[in-house]
Amino acid sequence: MDESQRLRRLSKKGRSELGDGDGDGDGGEAAAAASTFMSDVSDDLLLEILIRLPDARAVIQFSSVCNRWFSLVSRSVLYFIHEFNHHHRRRRRLSGPGSELPYTLLRRGTYSASGSSLCSHDTPCRHLFSPDKSKIFRPSSLSVPSSSRYLDHNLDWPWPSPSPPPQPRVFSSFDDLLLVGLSRRKLYVCNPVTRQQALLPDPPAHEHTQTGQWNESRFRSPVRLYFWHCAPVGSHGIMYRPFGENNFEGIVAFDPFKGAADSQRCRLISLPVEFGRGWRDKCNRVRLGVVRGRLRLCQFYWDKKADYFVLKAWELLDATMSSSSSSSSSWNLVHHVRLRRRDETMSLFLIALHPEDGDVFFFTRIVGGDRDICQYNIRRYDYEYVCEFPKSIGYDLHSLCILTLVYPWWPTTIPVLLGTN
Amino acid sequence: MSSSSTTTTTTRLLMLKASDGVTFEVEEAVATKLGAINNMVEEEGSEDLICLPNVNGKFLGMVLEWCKKHANNNTNSDKGNDEVNKWWDKEFVMDLDQNTLYHLLMAADYLSGTELVDLLTEKVASMIRGKKVEEIRETFKIKSDFLPGQEEEIRKKNSWAFE
Numbered sequence: 001m002d003e004s005q006r007l008r009r010l011s012k013k014g015r016s017e018l019g020d021g022d023g024d025g026d027g028g029e030a031a032a033a034a035s036t037f038m039s040d041v042s043d044d045l046l047l048e049i050l051i052r053l054p055d056a057r058a059v060i061q062f063s064s065v066c067n068r069w070f071s072l073v074s075r076s077v078l079y080f081i082h083e084f085n086h087h088h089r090r091r092r093r094l095s096g097p098g099s100e101l102p103y104t105l106l107r108r109g110t111y112s113a114s115g116s117s118l119c120s121h122d123t124p125c126r127h128l129f130s131p132d133k134s135k136i137f138r139p140s141s142l143s144v145p146s147s148s149r150y151l152d153h154n155l156d157w158p159w160p161s162p163s164p165p166p167q168p169r170v171f172s173s174f175d176d177l178l179l180v181g182l183s184r185r186k187l188y189v190c191n192p193v194t195r196q197q198a199l200l201p202d203p204p205a206h207e208h209t210q211t212g213q214w215n216e217s218r219f220r221s222p223v224r225l226y227f228w229h230c231a232p233v234g235s236h237g238i239m240y241r242p243f244g245e246n247n248f249e250g251i252v253a254f255d256p257f258k259g260a261a262d263s264q265r266c267r268l269i270s271l272p273v274e275f276g277r278g279w280r281d282k283c284n285r286v287r288l289g290v291v292r293g294r295l296r297l298c299q300f301y302w303d304k305k306a307d308y309f310v311l312k313a314w315e316l317l318d319a320t321m322s323s324s325s326s327s328s329s330s331w332n333l334v335h336h337v338r339l340r341r342r343d344e345t346m347s348l349f350l351i352a353l354h355p356e357d358g359d360v361f362f363f364t365r366i367v368g369g370d371r372d373i374c375q376y377n378i379r380r381y382d383y384e385y386v387c388e389f390p391k392s393i394g395y396d397l398h399s400l401c402i403l404t405l406v407y408p409w410w411p412t413t414i415p416v417l418l419g420t421n
Numbered sequence: 422m423s424s425s426s427t428t429t430t431t432t433r434l435l436m437l438k439a440s441d442g443v444t445f446e447v448e449e450a451v452a453t454k455l456g457a458i459n460n461m462v463e464e465e466g467s468e469d470l471i472c473l474p475n476v477n478g479k480f481l482g483m484v485l486e487w488c489k490k491h492a493n494n495n496t497n498s499d500k501g502n503d504e505v506n507k508w509w510d511k512e513f514v515m516d517l518d519q520n521t522l523y524h525l526l527m528a529a530d531y532l533s534g535t536e537l538v539d540l541l542t543e544k545v546a547s548m549i550r551g552k553k554v555e556e557i558r559e560t561f562k563i564k565s566d567f568l569p570g571q572e573e574e575i576r577k578k579n580s581w582a583f584e
Contacts, residue, residue: 040523049542052546057582064576
């Protein structure tokens with residue numbers, strides 16, 4: 001009998017004879033093990049098993065199986081989270097496509113559980129779209145269509161009664177966190193998944209955090225910063241904010257952890273050389289986004305003479321802020337494509353970048369009198385319906401500001417802030 | 422040893438002896454998929470007979486079966502190898518019962534077969550996934566040993582995860 005035959009025979013034997021008590025003299029031992037798998041397996045291996053669960057929700061649920069499972073997860077929860085994230089990051093790196101994190105596109109507006117708004121210009125912050133695997137937001141009532149779900153839980157805003165609290169406004173997002181303001185002076189960071197929240201120290205001068213530490217830094221911005229429809233984004237601890245009045249003139253990068261002087265923390269990033277100027281750089285034709293953690297700039301406009309849409313996307317290479325000079329920033333043009341119209345009456349407005357797939361972009365689409373939200377996939381040259389266009393917006397298409405939430409495997413925990421309530 | 426006089430094109434054969442005395446003759450390239458054996462082989466003056474007192478012949482055979490498949494598939498420079506390995510891994514763990522899984526996992530861990538440990542722990546995780554807490558206790562014969570009220574407290578503290 002050659003070796004492979006012997007191996008095959010042994011393995012068959014191994015599979016068929018287990019548990020029936022005869023064979024190589026370990027039958028009794030084996031039968032006992034059948035009922036004690038989980039108690040015999042070492043802590044190290046049980047940990048390896050638990051970090052292979054798909055998300056934090058599953059881990060926390062299963063930590064209530066027994067004391068041992070609970071203590072493996074909670075005894076040193078930071079270690080567990082570290083191992084858990086490490087495993088999932090590695091797996092994502094290896095498996096490529098299909099390893100997308102769940103995400104949600106939100107329409108920026110007021111934070112409202114009921115969806116009611118006090119003034120006509122106050123549009124509630126609403127769920128616009130999540131792919132199927134994100135089950136974070138649920139309809140606040142059964143009568144609400146699934147595509148227009150609200151932020152459906154009431155956070156506990158400490159507001160002195162009896163006056164009713166003002167409508168909180170959602171200002172920006174970072175990963176799975178939202179920056180919500182009750183007023184200019186009362187800003188909260190909250191995680192809508194775990195419902196953790198923290199009031200930022202007063203007066204606030206920071207918008208994002210990645211490290212869990214809170215630093216206070218004020219900076220005098222060298223340019224006017226007002227862009228309601230294009231939210232600031234954060235990547236690798238740096239906040240990026242577009243500036244300009246009617247035209248998209250550039251980006252301010254703010255790194256609160258760099259250096260001591262304002263000039264070191266703040267710099268202007270000039271736009272790429274291929275960036276279209278003049279009528280092409282109107283604010284509503286440009287979007288900033290973070291795709292798999294990296295800053296992207298995207299420009300989209302209609303070329304009337306040539307009868308196609310132009311889509312350009314760049315990735316910022318120099319994210320380290322190694323130099324304070326604005327000319328040193330380097331952009332890499334990742335896409336420059338022409339999109340054909342499917343219909344002569346079709347118009348498109350770029351609203352957001354896909355946070356996990358750099359080849360996918362979200363648009364408001366108008367064909368004839370019908371409006372909806374669609375996505376365009378560059379790999380497939382195809383428009384795909386995503387969800388209906390929010391009804392309450394009216395015809396001011398440019399007021400649609402999209403925030404993105406991306407849910408990591410383990411929700412970001414918000415540190416308790418000393419000296420705040 | 423006869424192997425020392427052969428040409429370099431012939432791979433060295435190792436003899437692995439399990440706890441119950443069953444021996445396996447395997448190519449070095451196959452056995453060194455296991456970290457523990459690789460370490461022994463790399464030591465100067467190692468012998469061709471390796472005793473493994475913690476592994477039963479039945480499970481050592483299965484571990485080596487896995488190693489052999491992976492070693493063979495890795496030597497081919499075909500691009501579809503990854504797919505073949507994945508398919509074969511799926512077959513390998515498909516019908517394993519808890520008992521076999523336990524012993525294989527113990528053997529793979531003891532022999533530092535990292536990839537195999539990964540495959541087997543992934544399999545156990547897949548048996549847990551999508552089940553209810555009560556079903557897991559039943560599947561793995563685990564008794565809840567929480568004090569009264571303790572389980573409710575865990576649920577209450579992490580209510581978002583239990584909705």
